[in-house]
Amino acid sequence: MIKITETAAPFAATISGLKLAGLEDESAWEEIRRTWAAFPVLAFPNQPLSIEELEAVTTHFGDFGVDLYVYPVDGHPNVIEIRRDADEKAPPFAADAWHSDWSFFETPPAGTLLHAQIIPPVGGDTVFADCTAAYEALPEEDQQELEGMKALHSAILGYSTKGAFANDAHKRSMKIRVSEDAEARHAHPLVRVHPVTGRKSLFINPVYTVGIEGMEDAEATEFLSPLYTHMLQEQFTYRQSWAPDMLLLWDNRRVIHAASGGYDGHARLLHRTTIAGEPVIAT
Numbered sequence: 001m002i003k004i005t006e007t008a009a010p011f012a013a014t015i016s017g018l019k020l021a022g023l024e025d026e027s028a029w030e031e032i033r034r035t036w037a038a039f040p041v042l043a044f045p046n047q048p049l050s051i052e053e054l055e056a057v058t059t060h061f062g063d064f065g066v067d068l069y070v071y072p073v074d075g076h077p078n079v080i081e082i083r084r085d086a087d088e089k090a091p092p093f094a095a096d097a098w099h100s101d102w103s104f105f106e107t108p109p110a111g112t113l114l115h116a117q118i119i120p121p122v123g124g125d126t127v128f129a130d131c132t133a134a135y136e137a138l139p140e141e142d143q144q145e146l147e148g149m150k151a152l153h154s155a156i157l158g159y160s161t162k163g164a165f166a167n168d169a170h171k172r173s174m175k176i177r178v179s180e181d182a183e184a185r186h187a188h189p190l191v192r193v194h195p196v197t198g199r200k201s202l203f204i205n206p207v208y209t210v211g212i213e214g215m216e217d218a219e220a221t222e223f224l225s226p227l228y229t230h231m232l233q234e235q236f237t238y239r240q241s242w243a244p245d246m247l248l249l250w251d252n253r254r255v256i257h258a259a260s261g262g263y264d265g266h267a268r269l270l271h272r273t274t275i276a277g278e279p280v281i282a283t
């Protein structure tokens with residue numbers, strides 16, 4: 001029987017009591033998808049999954065999303081490695097860098113699955129912020145102002161030839177693809193409506209949101225900064241610690257996330273897939 005355990009954060013839960021590998025019971029998948037709509041961060045502890053089984057699990061949530069800037073695992077075009085070797089000196093991928101995965105795409109991924117292979121004995125948590133709760137806590141006049149705006153998203157700061165990964169001072173084990181096409185900008189509604197729940201969320205993040213339509217970039221940076229401070233308040237955030245074989249599923253339409261470090265000298269390896277999304281719905 002599926003057991004749903006709530007966490008201290010109202011948007012994160014743990015699911016146990018079932019084996020995902022080879023699970024064919026469509027009613028169980030329906031219950032998982034329903035639970036995911038209520039809890040956009042879902043942990044499934046103790047789920048040993050081969051890469052093929054992770055791929056099969058992903059397809060119960062939709063088509064595969066595209067990972068343009070990280071080369072996939074050989075023979076598995078929809079799976080990437082989030083990897084840092086024990087002797088690696090480059091900062092952990094996405095450490096302290098709050099983002100919604102690939103938000104600069106025209107149709108950003110609906111969700112992401114991350115499956116733990118090697119987990120360090122200390123550190124390496126993934127942290128989340130609930131952008132729906134943050135939106136709903138704003139005064140009504142702020143909500144109205146934001147609903148009329150479009151934010152500009154781009155991969156420039158990370159993946160362009162001028163970006164952070166092109167200028168890594170240390171060798172990195174992750175297979176990052178740097179490209180000039182990462183400079184492209186894409187506008188999305190600053191407040192989006194979730195296609196399943198109908199709830200509104202702030203759809204901005206400090207890594208990929210590089211401007212606001214109709215504003216100078218410097219003005220946009222100043223405008224966005226207090227919003228990020230608001231979104232990252234403790235009452236909207238949740239910290240997920242890892243164990244080997246844990247699967248984590250999150251909803252990029254509702255949460256932003258960041259990796260954390262704190263495990264120098266230890267290896268960390270996870271397999272990641274994304275679930276294709278839909279065009280961002282404005283209010």
Ligand code: SIN
Nearest residue numbers: 082094125126258259
């Ligand atoms: C990611 O941003 O997809 C990676 C998160 C993590 O490594 O904890």
